[in-house]
Amino acid sequence: MKTEKSATGVMDIDASVSGELATIREDHKQAKQAQKRRLGGLDRETLLDLYYKMLLVRRFEEKSAEAYSMGKIGGFCHLYIGQEAVAVGSISAIRQDDYVLASYREHAHAIAKGISPESVMAELFGKAGGCSHGKGGSMHMFDAEVNFLGGHAIVGGQIPLATGVAFASKYKGTDQVTLCYFGEAAVNQGAFHESLNMAQLWRVPCVYICENNQYGMGTSLERAMSFQDIAQKSCAYEIASEFVDGMDVLAVREATQRAVERARKEYLPTLLEVRTYRFMGHSMSDPGNYRTRAEIEKYQQRDPIKLFAASLKEEGITDDKDFEQFEARVKEEVERAVRFADESPLPESGELYKDVYAAPLGKKSS
Numbered sequence: 001m002k003t004e005k006s007a008t009g010v011m012d013i014d015a016s017v018s019g020e021l022a023t024i025r026e027d028h029k030q031a032k033q034a035q036k037r038r039l040g041g042l043d044r045e046t047l048l049d050l051y052y053k054m055l056l057v058r059r060f061e062e063k064s065a066e067a068y069s070m071g072k073i074g075g076f077c078h079l080y081i082g083q084e085a086v087a088v089g090s091i092s093a094i095r096q097d098d099y100v101l102a103s104y105r106e107h108a109h110a111i112a113k114g115i116s117p118e119s120v121m122a123e124l125f126g127k128a129g130g131c132s133h134g135k136g137g138s139m140h141m142f143d144a145e146v147n148f149l150g151g152h153a154i155v156g157g158q159i160p161l162a163t164g165v166a167f168a169s170k171y172k173g174t175d176q177v178t179l180c181y182f183g184e185a186a187v188n189q190g191a192f193h194e195s196l197n198m199a200q201l202w203r204v205p206c207v208y209i210c211e212n213n214q215y216g217m218g219t220s221l222e223r224a225m226s227f228q229d230i231a232q233k234s235c236a237y238e239i240a241s242e243f244v245d246g247m248d249v250l251a252v253r254e255a256t257q258r259a260v261e262r263a264r265k266e267y268l269p270t271l272l273e274v275r276t277y278r279f280m281g282h283s284m285s286d287p288g289n290y291r292t293r294a295e296i297e298k299y300q301q302r303d304p305i306k307l308f309a310a311s312l313k314e315e316g317i318t319d320d321k322d323f324e325q326f327e328a329r330v331k332e333e334v335e336r337a338v339r340f341a342d343e344s345p346l347p348e349s350g351e352l353y354k355d356v357y358a359a360p361l362g363k364k365s366s
């Protein structure tokens with residue numbers, strides 16, 4: 001087998017996945033048929049909104065990558081390109097007053113939950129106009145106003161926190177639901193198992209969404225996990241679970257709707273294993289030499305945005321003119337975000353001491 005290194009550091013192993021390509025094309029065809037069947041149940045406005053949001057976060061992140069290489073963004077920056085259907089589909093299934101907690105790969109979740117692209121871009125630039133006042137950066141988006149509670153850099157750290165947030169909703173007698181996102185590598189953490197145990201035992205309204213993109217940094221799932229059927233791990237705690245195609249925005253939305261209903265009405269948690277793939281490296285500094293270009297291309301054939309666009313077009317819901325208009329609107333929105341971030345000032349030095357400790361209940365933080 002001929003192996004060579006490309007300019008990007010991605011290994012090219014010729015034709016090793018050609019057999020798999022046929023399977024992935026077949027999967028793609030089937031997913032498209034299933035998606036088209038689902039389109040019928042939704043109004044045009046909802047469908048277009050899902051498409052628009054996926055395109056917005058894709059172009060937003062492409063622009064972030066550009067800004068990163070220009071030195072405008074410091075620190076770590078983990079892109080979500082390829083996974084858009086997961087955040088957009090699932091967050092479309094909740095109410096504004098529901099909660100979302102995510103990992104450090106969270107730009108899309110923050111935008112989908114309602115933080116403005118301007119505020120997310122300014123946070124990436126470390127500017128005062130950012131949602132965390134420029135002190136958090138890429139991994140620490142946060143806005144309590146829209147119930148987006150981070151942005152967590154410790155792998156799996158958000159899982160017990162989300163369980164607590166969901167418990168608090170139940171304790172206070174509200175019917176709010178919490179969505180908790182994490183990668184498949186976090187499933188090996190004790191915190192995941194402890195949280196699922198408590199969630200079912202105490203009937204906590206939390207939906208655990210494992211974004212299985214098949215890699216934890218440069219380590220494939222097969223190399224790190226003895227039993228890789230993540231949805232089935234729920235059996236140990238008698239939690240309801242589903243395996244979902246993460247490249248199909250409507251499948252993600254529907255599975256989340258089922259889980260959210262269970263949480264809201266019966267205070268029951270659910271584990272969703274959403275199978276997806278990241279098209280970019282783990283972070284902006286990842287040379288990516290642990291997977292082949294052919295493997296990436298294989299999954300790019302199942303690009304969630306292209307899949308959805310094809311379904312919308314084939315069903316006569318949109319045409320090429322609509323797509324051009326979407327591109328133009330998104331471009332304008334992303335450029336506005338960059339302009340805002342560029343023009344936003346750096347945080348004042350006094351900002352360093354703000355929000356370090358929580359204010360005692362009932363008192364405003366200084």
Ligand SMILES: Cc1ncc(C[n+]2csc(CCOP(=O)(O)OP(=O)(O)O)c2C)c(N)n1
Nearest residue numbers: 105153154155183184185186213215216217
């Ligand atoms: C407790 C802890 N251990 C290790 C790390 C270093 N680390 C950062 S990301 C990552 C991989 C996580 O992969 P996964 O959970 O699958 O999420 P993905 O990056 O694929 O979205 C690791 C090991 C960390 N941040 N926290």
Ligand SMILES: [Mg+2]
Nearest residue numbers: 183184215216
């Ligand atoms: Mg992963």
